[in-house]
Amino acid sequence: MTQDKPDLTAAYALASTAETKRLYSDWAQSYDLSFAAKESYHLPWQTARAFVAAGGQGPVLDAGAGTGLCGQALFDLGVAPLEATDISPDMLAQALQKDIYRDVIEADLLSGIPVPRGSYQGVVSSGTFTHGHIGPEALPALMRVAASGAQFALSINAKFYVKAGFDQALERLQNGGWIRELTLPEVAIYGEDADEAHRKDTAYIALFKKS
Numbered sequence: 731m732t733q734d735k736p737d738l739t740a741a742y743a744l745a746s747t748a749e750t751k752r753l754y755s756d757w758a759q760s761y762d763l764s765f766a767a768k769e770s771y772h773l774p775w776q777t778a779r780a781f782v783a784a785g786g787q788g789p790v791l792d793a794g795a796g797t798g799l800c801g802q803a804l805f806d807l808g809v810a811p812l813e814a815t816d817i818s819p820d821m822l823a824q825a826l827q828k829d830i831y832r833d834v835i836e837a838d839l840l841s842g843i844p845v846p847r848g849s850y851q852g853v854v855s856s857g858t859f860t861h862g863h864i865g866p867e868a869l870p871a872l873m874r875v876a877a878s879g880a881q882f883a884l885s886i887n888a889k890f891y892v893k894a895g896f897d898q899a900l901e902r903l904q905n906g907g908w909i910r911e912l913t914l915p916e917v918a919i920y921g922e923d924a925d926e927a928h929r930k931d932t933a934y935i936a937l938f939k940k941s
């Protein structure tokens with residue numbers, strides 16, 4: 731169940747698509763200040779930097795883009811063009827205001843993304859593969875819209891990684907020859923001045939190329 735106040739505790743407890751849409755609708759306007767800035771939320775930057783360091787280039791899809799913090803980091807690093815997709819129209823409305831995305835696409839990553847197969851040379855995602863959100867079931871939709879050779883950089887909460895089955899899902903993709911050059915650097919999600927409950931939380935950045 732969601733709580734009245736949109737925050738990380740409520741987000742980690744989400745249990746349905748309806749709850750997800752409601753929480754992020756309530757959170758959209760204040761997310762960047764009440765959460766990202768206040769908690770020194772570094773993950774969007776970590777994800778974008780890892781993508782660029784791996785040689786990632788546009789066009790890039792930012793999956794679960796929210797208010798566009800990862801897109802903003804990519805934009806600042808000179809990556810273009812960028813497109814955003816998210817299940818929450820209210821979060822996407824905030825992302826659009828940043829004026830960094832060529833397009834925004836409202837979609838449930840678990841149902842597919844309505845763009846042609848092979849549209850992107852890069853796929854990033856920050857903060858969406860985590861507790862109360864979505865797991866490896868979303869990987870086929872992301873693989874479908876990526877071109878052959880596309881660079882992926884997907885953050886996955888470290889405590890959620892095995893629990894959600896990302897270890898097995900990525901192993902299957904690798905063993906099946908669908909992806910190559912998989913690495914999983916571990917990064918801090920928040921800065922040292924974040925709330926004590928989450929200050930030490932980490933995420934893996936799943937870096938790989940679509941074969």
Ligand SMILES: C[S@@+](CC[C@H](N)C(=O)[O-])C[C@H]1O[C@@H](n2cnc3c(N)ncnc32)[C@H](O)[C@@H]1O
Pocket residue numbers: 741750754773774793794795796797798799800815816817818821837838839840855856857858863864
């Ligand atoms: C914690 S926010 C992260 C937003 C942004 N990437 C960031 O790092 O600030 C998680 C985002 O995932 C989106 N989301 C959750 N479930 C989704 C789904 N099934 N399909 C698409 N987006 C989803 C939410 O609407 C929300 O914007």
